[in-house]
Amino acid sequence: MTNAVIKTMEVCRYFGEGETLVKAVEQVSITIEPGEFTAIIGPSGSGKSTLLHLVGGLDNPTSGVVELSGTNIANMSGAQISDFRRDHIGFVFQAYNLIPVLSAEENIEYIMLLQGIAGPARRQRVQEMLELVGLNDLGSRRPNQLSGGQQQRVAVARAMASHPDIILADEPTANLDSKTGIALLDVMKDLNETHNMTFVFSTHDEKIMSRASRLIHMEDGAVVHDERR
Amino acid sequence: MLIMKLALRNLFRNTRRTILTVLLIGCSLSALILTDAVLLGMVDVMIESLTKTLSGEAQVHRQGFTDNYDIDLYMPESASIESTLENDPSVAAYASRVISGGMISSSYNVGAGLIYGVDADQERHLSKLAAAIIRGHYLQDSNDILIGEPMAELLEIKLGDRVVITQAEANTGELSQALFRVAGIFKFGVRELDSNIVFIHISQARKILGISQGSHEIAILFHDVSSADLDPTGLLSSLTNDTTEALGWRALNKDIAAMLEMSNYSSLIVGAILFFLASLGVINSMFMSIYERIYEFGVAKAIGTRPFDLFRLIMVEALFLALLSCIFGVLVGALLGEWYATNGIPLGEMEISGIAMNNNIPTVLAWHQFTNFPAYVILLVLTAALYPARFAANIIPTDALHRSL
Ligand SMILES: Nc1ncnc2c1ncn2[C@@H]1O[C@H](COP(=O)(O)OP(=O)(O)O)[C@@H](O)[C@H]1O
Ligand SMILES: [Mg+2]
Numbered sequence: 001m002t003n004a005v006i007k008t009m010e011v012c013r014y015f016g017e018g019e020t021l022v023k024a025v026e027q028v029s030i031t032i033e034p035g036e037f038t039a040i041i042g043p044s045g046s047g048k049s050t051l052l053h054l055v056g057g058l059d060n061p062t063s064g065v066v067e068l069s070g071t072n073i074a075n076m077s078g079a080q081i082s083d084f085r086r087d088h089i090g091f092v093f094q095a096y097n098l099i100p101v102l103s104a105e106e107n108i109e110y111i112m113l114l115q116g117i118a119g120p121a122r123r124q125r126v127q128e129m130l131e132l133v134g135l136n137d138l139g140s141r142r143p144n145q146l147s148g149g150q151q152q153r154v155a156v157a158r159a160m161a162s163h164p165d166i167i168l169a170d171e172p173t174a175n176l177d178s179k180t181g182i183a184l185l186d187v188m189k190d191l192n193e194t195h196n197m198t199f200v201f202s203t204h205d206e207k208i209m210s211r212a213s214r215l216i217h218m219e220d221g222a223v224v225h226d227e228r229r
Numbered sequence: 230m231l232i233m234k235l236a237l238r239n240l241f242r243n244t245r246r247t248i249l250t251v252l253l254i255g256c257s258l259s260a261l262i263l264t265d266a267v268l269l270g271m272v273d274v275m276i277e278s279l280t281k282t283l284s285g286e287a288q289v290h291r292q293g294f295t296d297n298y299d300i301d302l303y304m305p306e307s308a309s310i311e312s313t314l315e316n317d318p319s320v321a322a323y324a325s326r327v328i329s330g331g332m333i334s335s336s337y338n339v340g341a342g343l344i345y346g347v348d349a350d351q352e353r354h355l356s357k358l359a360a361a362i363i364r365g366h367y368l369q370d371s372n373d374i375l376i377g378e379p380m381a382e383l384l385e386i387k388l389g390d391r392v393v394i395t396q397a398e399a400n401t402g403e404l405s406q407a408l409f410r411v412a413g414i415f416k417f418g419v420r421e422l423d424s425n426i427v428f429i430h431i432s433q434a435r436k437i438l439g440i441s442q443g444s445h446e447i448a449i450l451f452h453d454v455s456s457a458d459l460d461p462t463g464l465l466s467s468l469t470n471d472t473t474e475a476l477g478w479r480a481l482n483k484d485i486a487a488m489l490e491m492s493n494y495s496s497l498i499v500g501a502i503l504f505f506l507a508s509l510g511v512i513n514s515m516f517m518s519i520y521e522r523i524y525e526f527g528v529a530k531a532i533g534t535r536p537f538d539l540f541r542l543i544m545v546e547a548l549f550l551a552l553l554s555c556i557f558g559v560l561v562g563a564l565l566g567e568w569y570a571t572n573g574i575p576l577g578e579m580e581i582s583g584i585a586m587n588n589n590i591p592t593v594l595a596w597h598q599f600t601n602f603p604a605y606v607i608l609l610v611l612t613a614a615l616y617p618a619r620f621a622a623n624i625i626p627t628d629a630l631h632r633s634l
Contacts, residue, residue, distance in 0.1 A: 058531055059627045079535055086533020093630060097528055101238035106231070113231055114533050158532070 003070070005166045005198050006032040006055050011064030013050050013221075024050040025061070026221040032166065032200060037192045039212035040202040047221040048202035049170050055200070056089050056168045057081050069165050086114050090159025090167035092201075095175040097155035098143040104130065104154045105139035111162045129157035132195075133187050149180035153187060160191060169201035173208055185211050232538075236545040240553075243518065250514040251554045257503040258558025258606050259565065262599070265496045266566045266592035267574055272489050273593055276454065279485060280478050282417050283356045283426075285324070285448030286457040289468055289475040294445055298343075300329045300399045304473055305443040314449060317464055321452045324351035325444040327434040331396030333376075333427055335384040342380060342425045344394060346434020346444075355448055357417060358428060364388055365413035371430055373412035377423035381414050388414065394429075398439040405437050449475075504605070508613040515547065515617035526621055527629025540622035547614030548607070555603040566594045 013025040025047045032038060032055075040048045053059040054066055057073045066073055069088055073081060085091075098107045105126050112122045130139050133153040143151050152172055159167045169188070173181030185208055191197045203209055217225035240247050280286045289310055291302040304310065307325055314323045327346035332339055349368040353359045358375070359367045365388045368375060374392060376384070386392060388411055395406045409429060416423055435441065451457055456464065457477035468475035479486040519526075526539055573589030 053627050053630075056531070058630075079537075082530070082533055082535045085531065091528070091531050093528060093531075096524055099235070099525060099529065101235060101242060102231075106234075110231065111532055114535075114538070162533075 003034065004031045004067070005034055005036075005069060006030070006200070007065075007067040008055060009065045009067075011051075011054060011061045011066060013047075013054055013059065014062045023221045025054060028064075028221075028223050030216060030223060030226065032198060034165075034198050035192070035196045036198055036200075036214055037189060037212055038200045038214040038216060039209045040200065040216045040218060041204060041209050042218035043204060046218040048218055050221075051218070052168050052170050052200065052202060056091060057085050086111065086162060088165045090156075090162060090164040092152065092155045092159055092167065092169035092172045094171045095148070095151075097158070098151055100143050103140050103142055104135065104146065104150075104157075107143070107154055108158045108161050111158055115162060125161055129161045130154075132160060132191065133157045147180070148176050149184055152176065152184050156184070156188060156191070160195075160197065164197075166198040166200065169199065171202050171204075173203060173205060178205070178207060181205065181208060182211075232542055232545055236542060236549055239518070239522075239542075240546055240549050243521075246514055246517065247550065247553075250510055250550060251557055253510045254507045254551070254554035254606060254610065255557030255561065257507040258555060258602060259562035261496070261500045261503055261602055262558070262562030262594075263565055263569070263592065264499045265598050265602075266562075266569070266594050267590060268492045268496055269593035269595060270570075270574070270590045272492055274590055275485070275489065276478070279482060280450070280454070280457075281357060282419060283358070283422060283448075284478065284481065285355055286451050286454055287449040287465055287475060287477045288481060289447040289449070289473055290445065292472055292474050295481075298328060298330065298445075300397070300438060300445070303327070303399065303440060303443045303445045304447075305440075307444040307447060308442065310447055310468065310473070313468070314447070314464075319451050319453070319456045319464060320449055322351070322354035322450040324348060324355035324448050325431065326446040326448065327431050327438065327440075327443075328445045329396055329399075329434070329438060331394050333380070333384065334393050334395065335386045335390060337385040338383055340380055340383050342427055344396065344434060344437075345426055345428045346431040347428055348431050352428075355450055358415060361415040361417045362413040363416050365411070367413060368428065368430055369412065370410070371433060372407075372409050373430070374409035375413045375415050375428040376411055377426060378414050378416045379420070379424035380427065381411070383424075386411055388412070394427075394437065396437060398437070401439065405439065407433065407437050409433075500602070500605070504609050507606075508609055511547070511550070511610050511613040512617060515543065515614055516620070518546075519543065519617050519621050522621075523624060523629045526624045527626045530624060531626040531630065536622035539624070540618045543618035543621050544611065544614055547610050547618070551607040551610035554610070555606055558606065559599055559603060562598065563594070566592050566598075570594060 009029050011025060011028045012023070015022040015024055028051060040051060042048055050059065054061055057068060060074065073084065076084060099110065102110060108126045108129050109122055112125065126139065130136050133156055135150060135153055135157070138146060138150060146154065173184055176184060188199055189211055192199055209215060214228045216223055291304050294302040311323065311325060314320045325348055329344050330341070331344045332341055362375070363378065384392065390411050392409050392411060393406055394409060395404060397403065398405050431444065458479065465475040465477060529539065569592040573591045576590050
């Protein structure tokens with residue numbers, strides 16, 4: 001399949017050297033197809049974040065190849081990879097995803113400004129995105145006026161706004177209570193089903209991983225199990 | 230303009246820090262404005278004291294006269310120069326003088342000094358002589374003489390006493406004497422003048438020297454002091470030829486003019502010190518604000534903000550900081566400067582290089598203080614912000630995201 005969203009081939013990421021060498025990601029070869037809803041699971045320190053950073057073009061592998069939408073990102077310059085992330089990848093991190101001095105609307109608008117989308121189109125899409133994540137009325141609020149779950153939804157809305165090929169979410173529910181976490185995952189699942197958005201998220205919460213259609217188990221940097229359901 | 234919005238809001242995330250930084254930079258600016266205003270004020274007072282006391286803003290002499298005050302080097306045609314000055318619109322006042330060295334003797338003592346023969350009316354408009362009389366009266370009768378207080382003490386004379394002036398005649402060099410009556414005691418407040426000069430009517434002075442017309446010196450005051458600066462097409466140039474020479478106060482007092490030039494550097498030095506300190510404050514405060522936002526910048530870069538976008542954001546924040554500081558500094562500088570311009574800064578009485586300074590120096594505000602100085606401040610703040618801005622631009626997202634979680 002050439003239209004894989006993500007394809008890694010024997011990717012390794014080591015930190016430090018000699019005595020302190022840490023093999024954070026070791027020989028990982030995975031392929032993520034469009035429309036998949038994948039969870040990367042494993043204990044803390046197993047390399048989930050490092051792998052997500054690698055496939056998101058935030059970090060460079062020690063060895064191996066990462067292809068995003070068929071493009072090898074290894075040879076890109078700083079500004080190129082920056083623009084590539086902006087146009088192809090949505091990110092949701094564990095917490096503090098939003099720029100605190102901007103309202104929810106402005107946070108969503110921000111990424112489209114980076115993309116150079118014109119004003120009216122931008123504002124229309126902001127409202128659509130807020131609607132998608134169920135926050136129609138809260139657009140003018142600043143992040144500190146939103147609950148943790150609402151902030152994460154805005155982050156998802158922002159990620160969606162740029163029309164990415166994939167949204168990578170690193171433990172998006174880790175800072176939320178379990179009910180709110182599940183609600184956020186339901187929003188993501190819904191976007192996956194209705195908009196065919198590809199998601200890869202990491203978690204070590206049983207209830208959250210049960211929502212995924214594919215589970216990639218990691219241990220000590222290596223993929224030990226990969227199951228589609 | 231999201232970047233403007235972002236920058237402004239970021240600036241007021243930590244209002245206290247921003248206000249402190251604005252105070253630091255703003256106060257440096259107003260301090261510099263005031264320093265410069267005081268220096269300009271002192272320079273003005275010094276120039277005024279130097280020129281308005283006796284010497285005028287420019288003087289015309291026979292070529293070579295000022296080398297050693299040779300009495301033979303007088304200007305026989307001084308009347309025609311006077312009529313030129315009379316008809317020149319830039320001239321506010323002029324006074325013709327016959328100057329010679331001589332001996333002044335009372336019944337008790339003898340002193341040496343310069344005898345200034347002056348036209349009483351002309352002199353009234355040109356120098357402070359009339360106002361400097363502390364006892365007695367100004368020149369009236371033909372044998373009136375005005376004597377400085379220290380010289381009067383030396384000669385042990387009082388008003389109405391008689392003194393004899395002895396000097397050499399021009400051209401022949403023969404001794405000549407004349408009797409005068411002390412009409413007034415003066416005090417300019419400049420020791421050099423008070424103890425060395427006496428004033429008599431110019432006609433008397435000519436008589437003693439044995440000349441029928443002409444004078445040694447014509448002092449000039451202009452409506453605008455800048456007319457005294459060298460100007461190849463100006464009045465002074467037109468009065469300078471093979472026999473006569475007309476010089477502005479700067480050329481007549483080269484050492485003092487040089488000293489006044491130096492005072493420009495004082496502002497520069499004060500400015501450099503103030504701004505060095507202020508820029509340390511700027512760098513410190515910018516770095517603090519960036520360190521607090523490392524995670525935020527990490528996220529921003531992760532989602533596709535280019536390094537240059539962050540660099541620009543920090544520079545715009547710095548620009549706003551600089552503009553706020555300038556507004557504050559200019560307002561304080563203008564208010565204080567204006568207040569001291571009318572009330573004067575009390576620096577006590579002093580004499581600098583033989584120039585009497587009265588005890589209140591009014592500050593002088595000038596345009597460059599409100600255009601150039603703020604421009605320097607903005608330039609400096611932006612320069613100081615380069616390093617923090619580069620730091621922000623170079624934040625590596627993965628490091629930043631790790632660090633704060
Ligand atoms: N920047 C780094 N420098 C050194 N070691 C790192 C760095 N990032 C991650 N690691 C190490 O790599 C391993 C995997 O970390 P991580 O990917 O964060 O795991 P997870 O997200 O599954 O908790 C850990 O042992 C961690 O300490
Ligand atoms: Mg992690």
